[in-house]
Amino acid sequence: MNPVSANPVSANPVSTHSVAALPSHPWTLEADAAGPVIELIDAGKTYTSGTIEFEALKGINLAIHEGEYVAIMGPSGSGKSTIMNILGCLDTLTRGQYRLGGTDVEELDEIELASVRNQQIGFVFQGFNLLSSMPAWRNVELPLVYGHVPREERRKRASRALERVGLGDRLDNKPGEMSGGQQQRVAVARALVGEPTMILADEPTGNLDSVSTRDVLTLFDELNALGRTIVLITHELEVAQRARRIVWVKDGAIVRDEVNAA
Amino acid sequence: MTWMESFRTSWAAVYSHALRSMLTILGILIGIAAVILTVGLGLGTQLDVSAQISSLGSNLLIVAPGSSTSTTGARGGFGTSATLTITDAEALSSTVNAPDISGVAPESATSLSLTANDTNWTTTVTGTTTAWTSVRQRTLAHGSFFTQAQADASAAVVVLGSETADELFGTQNVVGQSVVISDKTFQVVGVLATAGSDSSSNLDDVAIVPFNTAATDLVGGTSSNAVSTIYLQAASDTQLSAAYQEADALLLNLHSISSTDDADFTISSQDALVSTATAVYQTLTILLTGVAGLSLLVGGIGVMNIMLVSVSERTREIGLRKALGAPPWAIRRQFLIEAAILGLSGGILGAVIGVVAALTLPAVIGSSIVVSPLAVGLSIGVAIIIGLVFGVYPATRAAKLAPIDALRSE
Numbered sequence A: 001m002n003p004v005s006a007n008p009v010s011a012n013p014v015s016t017h018s019v020a021a022l023p024s025h026p027w028t029l030e031a032d033a034a035g036p037v038i039e040l041i042d043a044g045k046t047y048t049s050g051t052i053e054f055e056a057l058k059g060i061n062l063a064i065h066e067g068e069y070v071a072i073m074g075p076s077g078s079g080k081s082t083i084m085n086i087l088g089c090l091d092t093l094t095r096g097q098y099r100l101g102g103t104d105v106e107e108l109d110e111i112e113l114a115s116v117r118n119q120q121i122g123f124v125f126q127g128f129n130l131l132s133s134m135p136a137w138r139n140v141e142l143p144l145v146y147g148h149v150p151r152e153e154r155r156k157r158a159s160r161a162l163e164r165v166g167l168g169d170r171l172d173n174k175p176g177e178m179s180g181g182q183q184q185r186v187a188v189a190r191a192l193v194g195e196p197t198m199i200l201a202d203e204p205t206g207n208l209d210s211v212s213t214r215d216v217l218t219l220f221d222e223l224n225a226l227g228r229t230i231v232l233i234t235h236e237l238e239v240a241q242r243a244r245r246i247v248w249v250k251d252g253a254i255v256r257d258e259v260n261a262a
Numbered sequence B: 001m002t003w004m005e006s007f008r009t010s011w012a013a014v015y016s017h018a019l020r021s022m023l024t025i026l027g028i029l030i031g032i033a034a035v036i037l038t039v040g041l042g043l044g045t046q047l048d049v050s051a052q053i054s055s056l057g058s059n060l061l062i063v064a065p066g067s068s069t070s071t072t073g074a075r076g077g078f079g080t081s082a083t084l085t086i087t088d089a090e091a092l093s094s095t096v097n098a099p100d101i102s103g104v105a106p107e108s109a110t111s112l113s114l115t116a117n118d119t120n121w122t123t124t125v126t127g128t129t130t131a132w133t134s135v136r137q138r139t140l141a142h143g144s145f146f147t148q149a150q151a152d153a154s155a156a157v158v159v160l161g162s163e164t165a166d167e168l169f170g171t172q173n174v175v176g177q178s179v180v181i182s183d184k185t186f187q188v189v190g191v192l193a194t195a196g197s198d199s200s201s202n203l204d205d206v207a208i209v210p211f212n213t214a215a216t217d218l219v220g221g222t223s224s225n226a227v228s229t230i231y232l233q234a235a236s237d238t239q240l241s242a243a244y245q246e247a248d249a250l251l252l253n254l255h256s257i258s259s260t261d262d263a264d265f266t267i268s269s270q271d272a273l274v275s276t277a278t279a280v281y282q283t284l285t286i287l288l289t290g291v292a293g294l295s296l297l298v299g300g301i302g303v304m305n306i307m308l309v310s311v312s313e314r315t316r317e318i319g320l321r322k323a324l325g326a327p328p329w330a331i332r333r334q335f336l337i338e339a340a341i342l343g344l345s346g347g348i349l350g351a352v353i354g355v356v357a358a359l360t361l362p363a364v365i366g367s368s369i370v371v372s373p374l375a376v377g378l379s380i381g382v383a384i385i386i387g388l389v390f391g392v393y394p395a396t397r398a399a400k401l402a403p404i405d406a407l408r409s410e
């Protein structure tokens, strides 16, 4: 039912035992069963502001397979967020190719890109990015609104996702009534409610205290154990070490790509 | 994203900025109410005027001194030159020369002071003939009109309008009382039933005396034979045009004028008066509606302004929604509906206020306001369209935002 279970990914020690428990996902093209879900080929990004050009990505190659838990690690300004924006289809490359599930995203139009973001990607941002006027469950159901899920089912799935992150009793609280850690967990619930292929998290613990950081990272561990692909961006080694693979970035280039021994 | 979902999102945005939304709605509201009121007032005034002119009586022709430049009755120097005399009126009364004219009522009007028991009142004293009541379609509330005998004898008798009687005596049944006009004592023989007012004068504030009495006792001098207007009654509706021809030919002949273009008098019919007045009020209505429409335009610009603020204020939210999978059309629709809500609310509230004002104001200002359902429906439609038209640009701007730029904005 889920091709992942039939696709033993050799590069990393993903546990596949519980993947079958996940509902099947529309984003599983047969052709990709053997290929990586994310593939950057000689990917370059040059920012142009006025006459000033800045090469933030200098032609990187990166492949991530379904079920992996990858940390992208590097100092501030090294290009991590740029990578995340590319992977999330929020921004486009100026050179090279980004293949998502085997498809070159450059061939997709605005509406198809919106659908890709909706169906394949769950974002977790450093600043939470919750809508302050809405209660937690309304924030969480947003991806389902754009995914044409009926109203009653949205509410059900949103509460399930909030229970999953330990906020089953906070459905109707607005973000302002919650701690930073709780808000980030709401954001994680929002990222996973649509059962996307992968979760992209950009410095998700950057604004959190150590206890909340532990909570959120534990959540990621659990989600990965359930077969979810996770790309975690951070500049803290401690955080990166929770992943199974660490990609080191410096000045827009990958300097090291290793399986996390720890 | 369903329409219902878009509507909910937009409504939440309008609702969360209640004061700002109210002020924007107010702009549209004022415009819509103004349009409904000006159109209603224009239509109402047109109706009032034609009703008043019609109350002059059908089959009526009005001969006034002065030349005319057009057949619609727009008269140059109306009533300024004394070219009509009682002789003209007598000639028009001839059943031989003017068989289609059944009644002739010449009027000489002078503004004079009336005195009764130390009470003074200035009104228009009109000298006329006994045909006046039937030609002007007036009836008497008390007493009777002066008789032909009294007219022939230049008797000092007067028929008062109901208001005139009220002002002089504090009551209306004053038959038999005396009134002093220009040092001469007149006996009141009748009081007219009320008739309201027409576009130029109050029909209930008048004093009617026999023409000869006015000519000898009140006017005197060279202008004593002059009349200010001659009212002609055609024998029937179908004879109106024949009556017109006869009057025209007779007067030209009497005044020794060979060409109609040189005529020193103007004959107009009720229809001509109605169409002239209607045309004037129509122009006025269009002009005022234009001004009201401008205020609606200003209201629309207000919607656009607020929508632009709304978009720039929520750039980050737009970025987030796009990151979560909102396609451009969903964002555009969200903002368009928001603008339409503002426009529609303004339209409905403006229509309600306009209609309420149209129903209550006539009692205060004394002229009718016609509320046409078409105008109300159109205004509401226009309000939505204004919301949409002025919402398109901000909504498109929101839809076009690059997700990453929107997310980065602070």
Ligand SMILES: Nc1ncnc2c1ncn2[C@@H]1O[C@H](COP(=O)(O)OP(=O)(O)O)[C@@H](O)[C@H]1O
Residues within 6 Å of the ligand: A047, A048, A049, A054, A056, A074, A075, A076, A077, A078, A079, A080, A081, A082, A083
């Ligand atoms: N929109 C932009 N325009 C110009 N330069 C940018 C833009 N975004 C990022 N940069 C530059 O690109 C480099 C990488 O940025 P970023 O990917 O945000 O780094 P990181 O997330 O690793 O801190 C930085 O030097 C940053 O100044």
Ligand SMILES: [Mg+2]
Residues within 6 Å of the ligand: A080, A081, A082, A203
């Ligand atoms: Mg960054």
